[in-house]
Amino acid sequence: xxxxxxxxxxxxxxxxxxxxxxxxxxxxxxxxxxxxxxxxxxxxxxxxxxxxxxxxxxxxxxxxxxxxxxxxxxxxxxxxxxxxxxxxxxxxxxxxxxxxxxxxxxxxxxxxxxxxxx
Numbered sequence: 001x002x003x004x005x006x007x008x009x010x011x012x013x014x015x016x017x018x019x020x021x022x023x024x025x026x027x028x029x030x031x032x033x034x035x036x037x038x039x040x041x042x043x044x045x046x047x048x049x050x051x052x053x054x055x056x057x058x059x060x061x062x063x064x065x066x067x068x069x070x071x072x073x074x075x076x077x078x079x080x081x082x083x084x085x086x087x088x089x090x091x092x093x094x095x096x097x098x099x100x101x102x103x104x105x106x107x108x109x110x111x112x113x114x115x116x117x118x
Contacts, residue, residue, distance in 0.1 A: 002037040003044050003073060005063065006115060007056060008080035010048035012090060016082055020046070022116040023080065032117035033078060044074040049083060054094040057102060064107055076110045077103055084114055 006023060017023065026032045027041050034041060045067060050059035060077075067074060079096060086092035100111040 002039050002041045002076060004037070004041060004076045004078060005045040005047070005067075005074045006043065006078045006080055007047060007049050007059075007083065009082040009086040009092070010051040011092075012086050013048060013080070013082045016085065017080075017116075022118050026116035032081070033112050033114040034116075036112060037076075044072050049094065052093060054099070056094070056099055057106075060103060060107070074109065076112060078115050079111065079113045081115045081118070 006020075008017075008020065008023075013020070026034045027043070030037065030041070045063055047059060047063055049056045066072075079099060083092070083094065084096065087094055087096055096113050100113060103109060103111045
């Protein structure tokens with residue numbers, strides 16, 4: 001089973017993807033970047049990036065600590081399509097490759113940039 005976490009854009013998440021319905025549809029149908037998972041998907045956490053100017057590392061520290069306290073392991077972190085859209089269209093200062101490298105480096109989790117295909 002793929003145990004995943006999703007980080008979404010704090011500023012545009014609910015403006016583009018009301019209720020994260022696009023991500024949930026993609027998870028259910030293994031569409032978009034969720035097609036990378038061969039096994040069943042379990043959502044362990046869902047949170048925002050921490051806001052601009054890229055406060056995702058303190059947010060990830062809190063997420064990881066709480067996950068450990070509750071015995072909720074996760075293997076993969078998806079950086080939401082809303083984050084990629086924020087970077088590409090809304091001048092978000094987050095560098096996606098740097099964000100991926102930092103999460104993989106500190107926690108050893110696989111990071112996939114993107115979620116749904118819409």
